[in-house]
Amino acid sequence: MLEFAILGLLHERPMHGYELRKELSTVCGGLRAFSYGSLYPALRRMKDSGLIAVDDTVAASKLLPADASAFTGKRGKVVYKLTADGKERFAEWVAETGPDAYDDERFGVHLAFFSHTACDVRLRILEGRRRKVEEQREGLATALARTRERLDRYTLELHQHGLDSVNREVRWLSELIDTERADQARDPAPGPRP
Amino acid sequence: MLEFAILGLLHERPMHGYELRKELSTVCGGLRAFSYGSLYPALRRMKDSGLIAVDDTVAASKLLPADASAFTGKRGKVVYKLTADGKERFAEWVAETGPDAYDDERFGVHLAFFSHTACDVRLRILEGRRRKVEEQREGLATALARTRERLDRYTLELHQHGLDSVNREVRWLSELIDTERADQARDPAPGPRP
DNA sequence: TTCGTCATGTAATGGGTTACATGATTAC
DNA sequence: GTAATCATGTAACCCATTACATGACGAA
Structure with a gap:
């Protein structure tokens, strides 16, 4: 890293x-x-x-x-x-887009150097990250559903805030993906974009 | 941990x-x-x-x-x-409220066990965490201000999303602090709350 | 002249992970 | 009977941190 x-x-x-x-x-x-x-x-x-x-x-x-x-x-x-x-x-x-590329830290570094990254790779990474965060969200949501009543209000708050953050990240990623796709449609040339 | x-x-x-x-x-x-x-x-x-x-x-x-x-x-x-x-x-x-208690991981664990934590300690930890996150925000904001034009749009997005997240956390913490204080005012008994 | 910050490095340590090895229990 | 999951553990490794040691350089 x-x-x-x-x-x-x-x-x-x-x-x-x-x-x-x-x-x-x-x-x-x-x-x-x-x-x-x-x-x-x-x-x-x-x-x-x-x-x-x-x-x-x-x-x-x-x-x-x-x-x-x-x-x-x-x-x-x-x-x-x-x-x-x-x-x-x-x-x-x-150019690596293996499953490791989507964890928190690695994704951050990838994104920080996106201007050195090819369009298609960018898109794959953004989508992979989104999928991963969505999975996290499902896990969190079902865990919350199963244990809601056993939890004290602080743990509940923690869960809820986590869930909100994850939701925001998904929305953010979706926006990035949309603009990325729009750009690619407008100018389908591959390769890094300065 | x-x-x-x-x-x-x-x-x-x-x-x-x-x-x-x-x-x-x-x-x-x-x-x-x-x-x-x-x-x-x-x-x-x-x-x-x-x-x-x-x-x-x-x-x-x-x-x-x-x-x-x-x-x-x-x-x-x-x-x-x-x-x-x-x-x-x-x-x-x-009951430890030293500066280490406010970093990401430790704060999470602390919060998860807040029901075993005395009121005053809870408040101190929440406030300490808020201060720390606010500092982070200032750092991020000034870094962003100084380098805004040198940054490509992806790094800019990353910064902006980070800043938003931090802002949300501050608001969240402020709410927790408010309700905590309200509770304490209503029932000033110390000690863990179940 | 001394203080702060720039600047480079090492040694010991820490706190976790992966991969592996083993076996019990349950559901089909 | 066999596959999945429950369950416990070890050894080798990784990637970082802290604390320490050293010294240059500019400003008060």
């Missing part, structure tokens, strides 16, 4: 760890603030596996080159950029 | 693991379905530390006593009940 969010963000521009974390928590509405304890190790792993690389083209840089630390023991900013491999991996991930 | 949910559920009646899991996923609206891989080890830990105990008073039981497995290698249902220690621990936890 973290890794894909990083790939997605680096798609826009090269960034260093601290910057990535801020973007993660603010720019991408649904995405949470990962801690440095997971962010930096992730960056390292991704660098080692070739998905990202240190960007030393930072113009007129006062920044220490990443390797300088080996000599000086000092650390400078380390700006990362996507590699070809990283782009490819992200494209693969973005 | 799991442990407290278990304590809370056992407060109602003795149950075995499988049963607990179902209750966890259905009866308690917000609570998620924990896997057996976390549930059974938790039960064991709790038994070992004396918070719960095997309930062998299950009437006219066809169930194997828990120890029989030592002889036969067979396993029967294991029904657990709260011990005095367990009740005490749960009461302590239920």
Whole structure:
């Protein structure tokens, strides 16, 4: 999850760890603030596996080159950029529409990078998510129906609020699906939309 | 978290693991379905530390006593009940109103067991949660204001839907707080309300 | 010159999941 | 008798967190 969010963000521009974390928590509405304890190790792993690389083209840089630390023991900013491999991996991930793609977190990340996603994939993901949320709704509704009288008013409130939220999400998704379909009908070209 | 949910559920009646899991996923609206891989080890830990105990008073039981497995290698249902220690621990936890009590999951569990919670504590938790959600809202709103024009329509939608959800939660909490205060004004006796 | 915030990292830990292994009970 | 579901458990793993350690840089 973290890794894909990083790939997605680096798609826009090269960034260093601290910057990535801020973007993660603010720019991408649904995405949470990962801690440095997971962010930096992730960056390292991704660098080692070739998905990202240190960007030393930072113009007129006062920044220490990443390797300088080996000599000086000092650390400078380390700006990362996507590699070809990283782009490819992200494209693969973005096109995945398996059942996992519809759980809360993954769906949020998917949506956050929908501008890098093909029309048909977008539609499939939105519909899959809607189906999943609808199933959740049914589960909640029947559970509520079966246990309504045994429940104290707080649990009842909790259930009811949950049900309302789920209903709102379904409506929201339906709207997104509608406009998506309308767009596709108007301009049936596939591929990402900027 | 799991442990407290278990304590809370056992407060109602003795149950075995499988049963607990179902209750966890259905009866308690917000609570998620924990896997057996976390549930059974938790039960064991709790038994070992004396918070719960095997309930062998299950009437006219066809169930194997828990120890029989030592002889036969067979396993029967294991029904657990709260011990005095367990009740005490749960009461302590239920009264905790530190900042952790307001994050999503913990708040849900707290609310699910509000009928075991003192009035004043209920109010403090509801208000704390509201404050936290309001802060979240401010964060989201300012992030949105600062980055609105850089964002594609999907991210914008995500933000907007998040903001709406948060707003609804604040309103919901405010209603709960109001009725809670009204109740308290009518009948200022402290202690749990059934 | 010191304080806040930017910036990078590691080690220990936590709290869960998945996959697996086993067996009892019920309904058909 | 066999399939579904009830029921208990373990081992390996995953993905994150907290707490800690370090240091650069700009502003008061």
